[in-house]
Amino acid sequence: MPMPSPPPEDAATGARPCPRSPSDLFFSFSILALQGFGGVLAVVQRELVEKKQWMTNEEFVEEWAVAQIMPGPNVVNLSVMLGERYFGWRGAVAALSGMLAFPTLIVLALATLYGHYAQHPQVAGALRGMAAVAAGLIAAAALKLAGPLKKHPLGRPLCALLAAACFALVGWLHLPLGWVVPGLGLLACALTWRKIAP
Numbered sequence: 001m002p003m004p005s006p007p008p009e010d011a012a013t014g015a016r017p018c019p020r021s022p023s024d025l026f027f028s029f030s031i032l033a034l035q036g037f038g039g040v041l042a043v044v045q046r047e048l049v050e051k052k053q054w055m056t057n058e059e060f061v062e063e064w065a066v067a068q069i070m071p072g073p074n075v076v077n078l079s080v081m082l083g084e085r086y087f088g089w090r091g092a093v094a095a096l097s098g099m100l101a102f103p104t105l106i107v108l109a110l111a112t113l114y115g116h117y118a119q120h121p122q123v124a125g126a127l128r129g130m131a132a133v134a135a136g137l138i139a140a141a142a143l144k145l146a147g148p149l150k151k152h153p154l155g156r157p158l159c160a161l162l163a164a165a166c167f168a169l170v171g172w173l174h175l176p177l178g179w180v181v182p183g184l185g186l187l188a189c190a191l192t193w194r195k196i197a198p
Contacts, residue, residue, distance in 0.1 A: 017053040022087050022094035028052065029079050029098030034106075040075045042141035054082065058148040069185050075099065153195040154188070162188055 019025045028047070035043045041064075049060050067077035076099050083095030117123050149159045166184050169175045 019054065019086050019091075022083070022090045025083050025087065025091055026094040026098040029083075029095045030102050033075075033099045033103045042137040042144075044075055044078065045141050045144060048082070057145070058151065061145050061148050064145075065185070069181055153192050158191070 019028065032040070032043060032047050035047075045057075045060055048055050049057055055063070063078060063081055064074065067074045067081065070077045076096065079095035079099045080092045083091035083093070085091070087094070114123070146156075149156050152159055154162075162184055166180055169180045169184075170177055
């Protein structure tokens with residue numbers, strides 16, 4: 001069974017907080033997924049880093065970056081990575097099941113309701129309002145995650161330049177995310193490698 005990578009230690013016991021079992025992963029990710037209306041980045045960071053302390057902020061930024069460049073939803077990729085780290089394939093399956101089981105049932109129920117009420121102007125207005133809140137959550141999480149970048153080998157200015165380039169290419173020029181993220185990601189990896197290579 002793979003051992004977890006070392007995180008911040010608990011002051012009282014000297015041990016790092018970690019999931020107790022695959023079922024703990026399942027229920028933790030189920031609760032996390034049920035909070036993720038309109039975007040889960042802020043929720044995932046708060047739950048895994050601040051509340052449960054299963055990861056440090058630095059670990060979260062690094063693993064979120066890996067999850068981002070892999071195919072599929074970022075948070076699902078992260079759940080599989082975290083589950084595998086602690087309990088091997090059983091942990092990966094438990095975390096993935098927790099992420100998908102209850103939200104799938106809720107989405108099916110909401111899709112049925114939406115099919116009946118989609119034409120109502122109040123429903124359209126409510127969805128527009130939820131989109132604004134989701135954008136705010138993502139922006140808040142991005143600001144919170146910028147903290148660990150001061151320790152990054154590239155330094156904050158170059159990290160900010162890469163982030164701005166990503167925003168400009170996707171947000172203004174409307175280039176496909178599937179090209180921008182791997183392209184800028186490989187550039188960032190190459191620049192970091194040059195900085196830390198002996």
